Amino acid sequence: MRQSFLVSIMVLSSIAAARADIIYQFNVNTGSISGTVGSLDFNFNPGPLVTQAATLDILDFGSDGTLAGGPSITGDVSGGPLPTTLTFDNGSAFNDYFEGFTFGSSLTFNVRLYGPAVNSPDGISTSGSTFAFSMFSDAAGTVPALTSDLTDGFATTIDVNLDGTATVTNFSSQTSIGSPVTAVPEPSGFVLLAAGGLFMLRRVRSHISGR
Amino acid sequence: MLASTCRTLFCLAATFASVAWSQQCSCQPISPVSASANQCSQSGPSTTNGCGPFPVSALNAARAILAATNPAAAAAASCLNENNPACGINTSFSNYNGSNPTTATGACDHHDYCYSTCWAASGDFDFNSHKSVCDFDLHAELLRVCAVAEILGQDPQPVIDACNFFADAYYFGVANIPIVSSSIYGGDQTQACMCCSSSSPQPNISRNNASFATPACISNPPSGPPPDNSGNWTWDPTANGGQGAWVWTGPIPPPPDNSGNWTWDPSRGAWVWNGSGNPPSNGGNPPPTGCWHWDAASGSWVSDPCGGGGQPVSPNPIQIITSGDPNDKVGNKGAGSPQYVRSGQATNYSIYFDNIPTATAPAQKVMVTDQLTSSVVDMSTVSLGKISFVNNLITPPSTPLATIGTYSTNVDLRPAQNLIVNIVVALNQNTGILTWTYTSLDPSTMQPTTDPLAGFLPPGTEGSVSFSVTPKPAATGTQVTNQATVVFDVNPPINTPIWANTIDSTRPVSKVSALPTPELSPSFSVQWSGTDVGAGVQDYTIYVSDNAGSFTAWLTNTTATQGNYIGSAGHSYGFYSIARDLVGNIETSKTMAEATTNVTTAVIIPSTQVATTASGLAYSRVTQTFNGTVTVKNIGTTMIAGPLEVVFTALPSGVTLANATGSIGGLTYLTLSSASLVPGQSATVNVQFQNPGNVQINFTPVIYSGGF
Numbered sequence: 001m002r003q004s005f006l007v008s009i010m011v012l013s014s015i016a017a018a019r020a021d022i023i024y025q026f027n028v029n030t031g032s033i034s035g036t037v038g039s040l041d042f043n044f045n046p047g048p049l050v051t052q053a054a055t056l057d058i059l060d061f062g063s064d065g066t067l068a069g070g071p072s073i074t075g076d077v078s079g080g081p082l083p084t085t086l087t088f089d090n091g092s093a094f095n096d097y098f099e100g101f102t103f104g105s106s107l108t109f110n111v112r113l114y115g116p117a118v119n120s121p122d123g124i125s126t127s128g129s130t131f132a133f134s135m136f137s138d139a140a141g142t143v144p145a146l147t148s149d150l151t152d153g154f155a156t157t158i159d160v161n162l163d164g165t166a167t168v169t170n171f172s173s174q175t176s177i178g179s180p181v182t183a184v185p186e187p188s189g190f191v192l193l194a195a196g197g198l199f200m201l202r203r204v205r206s207h208i209s210g211r
Numbered sequence: 212m213l214a215s216t217c218r219t220l221f222c223l224a225a226t227f228a229s230v231a232w233s234q235q236c237s238c239q240p241i242s243p244v245s246a247s248a249n250q251c252s253q254s255g256p257s258t259t260n261g262c263g264p265f266p267v268s269a270l271n272a273a274r275a276i277l278a279a280t281n282p283a284a285a286a287a288a289s290c291l292n293e294n295n296p297a298c299g300i301n302t303s304f305s306n307y308n309g310s311n312p313t314t315a316t317g318a319c320d321h322h323d324y325c326y327s328t329c330w331a332a333s334g335d336f337d338f339n340s341h342k343s344v345c346d347f348d349l350h351a352e353l354l355r356v357c358a359v360a361e362i363l364g365q366d367p368q369p370v371i372d373a374c375n376f377f378a379d380a381y382y383f384g385v386a387n388i389p390i391v392s393s394s395i396y397g398g399d400q401t402q403a404c405m406c407c408s409s410s411s412p413q414p415n416i417s418r419n420n421a422s423f424a425t426p427a428c429i430s431n432p433p434s435g436p437p438p439d440n441s442g443n444w445t446w447d448p449t450a451n452g453g454q455g456a457w458v459w460t461g462p463i464p465p466p467p468d469n470s471g472n473w474t475w476d477p478s479r480g481a482w483v484w485n486g487s488g489n490p491p492s493n494g495g496n497p498p499p500t501g502c503w504h505w506d507a508a509s510g511s512w513v514s515d516p517c518g519g520g521g522q523p524v525s526p527n528p529i530q531i532i533t534s535g536d537p538n539d540k541v542g543n544k545g546a547g548s549p550q551y552v553r554s555g556q557a558t559n560y561s562i563y564f565d566n567i568p569t570a571t572a573p574a575q576k577v578m579v580t581d582q583l584t585s586s587v588v589d590m591s592t593v594s595l596g597k598i599s600f601v602n603n604l605i606t607p608p609s610t611p612l613a614t615i616g617t618y619s620t621n622v623d624l625r626p627a628q629n630l631i632v633n634i635v636v637a638l639n640q641n642t643g644i645l646t647w648t649y650t651s652l653d654p655s656t657m658q659p660t661t662d663p664l665a666g667f668l669p670p671g672t673e674g675s676v677s678f679s680v681t682p683k684p685a686a687t688g689t690q691v692t693n694q695a696t697v698v699f700d701v702n703p704p705i706n707t708p709i710w711a712n713t714i715d716s717t718r719p720v721s722k723v724s725a726l727p728t729p730e731l732s733p734s735f736s737v738q739w740s741g742t743d744v745g746a747g748v749q750d751y752t753i754y755v756s757d758n759a760g761s762f763t764a765w766l767t768n769t770t771a772t773q774g775n776y777i778g779s780a781g782h783s784y785g786f787y788s789i790a791r792d793l794v795g796n797i798e799t800s801k802t803m804a805e806a807t808t809n810v811t812t813a814v815i816i817p818s819t820q821v822a823t824t825a826s827g828l829a830y831s832r833v834t835q836t837f838n839g840t841v842t843v844k845n846i847g848t849t850m851i852a853g854p855l856e857v858v859f860t861a862l863p864s865g866v867t868l869a870n871a872t873g874s875i876g877g878l879t880y881l882t883l884s885s886a887s888l889v890p891g892q893s894a895t896v897n898v899q900f901q902n903p904g905n906v907q908i909n910f911t912p913v914i915y916s917g918g919f
Binding site: 144 | 822823824825826827828829830831832833834836837838839841898900902905906907908909910912
């Protein structure tokens with residue numbers, strides 16, 4: 001019985017280490033363009049090679065600006081409309097949420113990354129996925145705002161790397177992105193919980209046999 | 212008793228001479244043909260109604276004649292009784308009771324029976340003689356009645372005179388009135404000898420027909436109308452083996468059959484099907500006379516010119532096969548429906564002629580004439596081809612006819628046929644008329660045969676002539692037409708169909724399409740195309756130059772418009788094409804390459820030495836592109852020499868690399884790094900894709916080491 005306990009511990013320990021979801025907190029100072037009738041764009045797309053599945057949520061959207069209330073959605077985007085939570089899957093080439101927006105003084109939302117590519121990278125995929133957030137000072141989404149990337153118009157991009165990590169590239173000085181926040185137990189916690197369960201089971205059986 | 216069997220004029224004369232004739236006549240009877248196979252079992256008169264019926268007016272007319280010479284007799288004959296015109300007690304002609312050879316009673320009935328007894332078929336008597344016997348018998352029997360009445364003494368002399376008068380009158384009537392001879396007697400004999408029913412129409416028996424044979428009985432005309440209501444039908448009782456048939460007697464040719472389902476269209480000279488349903492397959496049988504072809508589109512038999520065209524067919528008509536049949540007038544097939552030929556190319560023509568199988572005589576003389584146009588063809592180039600008829604083939608010299616003048620030859624058909632066929636071919640260069648003349652000669656005189664049944668081209672055989680001539684140079688699109696005329700003996704000339712060719716004097720043009728530079732692989736695709744005014748491009752010859760060397764043919768006369776050229780890495784190549792059109796015009800020669808390329812020396816880095824990864828692709832609304840990065844890492848143990856290029860192969864349709872460094876071998880590529888990569892080192896390059904269809908973007912990266 002002792003041997004089986006040790007083997008169980010070894011098996012559980014050999015499971016690939018699970019990673020936590022990644023959450024970024026976005027806080028954009030839009031005061032400089034307050035009152036501008038513009039637009040917001042969010043897209044989350046796979047890469048051109050072999051890409052592992054990943055999901056992205058836009059959470060807790062808040063602003064004193066005004067959403068136009070008529071989003072244009074392409075690809076695997078569910079939920080919404082803003083400020084309700086949006087969920088993007090990277091299952092198709094172009095997954096996009098675009099909506100008119102009259103800017104107020106600020107804009108906040110959280111981005112949560114999760115799914116196999118984040119939580120359990122397979123090590124064989126060759127492409128990551130990329131999230132892009134853009135602000136425009138026109139309703140058509142052609143004039144970038146609050147960004148130094150005037151070529152592509154991206155305010156911020158987040159790359160989901162092949163190892164499950166994420167890389168943030170921020171072109172907007174008006175945008176602050178909070179450090180990643182973990183939202184689920186660490187993978188080692190699962191192992192300890194399972195080991196504890198097995199330990200308790202052993203104690204109960206030992207007690208019964210001792211009688 | 213014996214009188215009824217006396218058959219000679221001598222006996223009859225004796226009969227007339229004496230009322231005691233029965234005691235004096237010792238003539239032997241001539242047997243009728245009662246035992247003959249020709250004697251019908253139902254022989255006998257169709258009617259036995261005594262002497263009559265005669266119209267009263269006829270009897271009165273006879274009494275008037277009698278009154279002129281014997282008024283008392285005429286007065287006695289006042290009863291106007293046809294069987295007893297003398298009106299006496301014992302003068303009734305029905306009193307005669309002869310029994311041999313008939314069972315008839317009365318002289319007139321006996322006469323009827325005689326008419327209805329087949330004598331003529333025996334061969335002993337001709338038609339005319341037999342009737343005379345019957346008539347003489349009648350006369351004798353009538354006179355006998357009168358004689359017996361006189362002997363009995365109960366009738367006065369005027370009555371006896373009247374009796375004799377009417378006996379003569381009746382005889383005169385049956386012996387001399389034509390209707391009695393040609394119709395009544397003929398009909399009775401027909402029934403008796405041919406066993407035809409009394410209602411059958413009678414044959415037109417000649418009274419002089421000494422060999423009255425035994426034709427079959429004649430059928431009644433059908434109860435219905437003729438096959439059509441054209442009014443062109445006549446019932447011929449002798450046709451169809453004596454069974455009778457409707458015979459076409461109209462001025463136009465008869466229809467294909469007698470079904471009544473055909474209507475004559477005079478505007479087209481055609482019998483058109485108007486029956487219910489479809490016409491017979493392929494029209495069934497053509498009209499029985501004339502020359503016809505079946506026009507399936509209009510469902511009609513159309514009259515062809517064979518000396519006919521709706522007129523009676525000539526004894527030796529010819530048949531020129533209509534267009535579509537190769538056996539008519541054939542020239543160079545040429546290219547396409549305009550039958551393009553090259554300017555300056557000799558054109559061959561053959562002219563075929565048939566003596567149709569239904570012709571009734573062989574053709575003795577046939578003349579084929581072909582009118583050439585000097586403004587279109589070069590008369591000096593006319594050369595004769597083979598000449599044929601039936602199984603004979605003549606090969607004239609190939610020397611142009613203009614050089615040898617006239618060509619003439621004799622073909623001796625003996626011993627199979629006692630004819631020599633003289634063939635003369637002549638070209639009148641002034642008029643352009645080229646003529647072949649076949650003449651059937653009598654070997655003994657070497658003059659045209661006078662035997663109407665002799666001729667070199669029997670029915671059902673054909674002949675042909677051929678020649679070649681070169682058209683003069685002309686612009687593309689110029690038509691060259693040719694038509695021949697064939698004359699059989701004295702029949703009217705018949706034109707062959709017109710054979711038309713179109714000149715193509717324009718050279719084709721072509722070029723090799725531009726090639727990617729450099730080519731990634733030593734084996735690369737080369738494409739070319741061409742156009743031609745006129746016949747169209749037939750094929751191409753592709754020339755190649757290797758490293759600026761002289762051009763040599765790579766592909767010769769190929770109909771393909773692309774090919775894979777196998778070169779060598781580091782070599783440069785130039786290509787041009789030379790097209791040939793369908794009539795043989797060849798494109799103007801070239802000396803310069805139309806497409807050039809070189810084969811790269813860069814090499815592919817195997818996947819065991821490099822790992823290629825990519826980021827996700829963020830979509831820019833500004834540029835409307837998908838943007839990301841591609842990273843190449845040296846995972847090997849040796850350095851990879853720069854520069855390095857990423858070639859994007861297998862990109863989906865509609866997806867393009869917007870920021871490509873260039874293209875190679877038809878593929879876009881990005882220069883990754885100009886420097887080398889040591890083991891473990893990576894290099895990253897931005898990628899930007901245009902993807903208007905938002906399709907899944909993917910590609911197979913191929914990493915090259917070495918400059919393109």
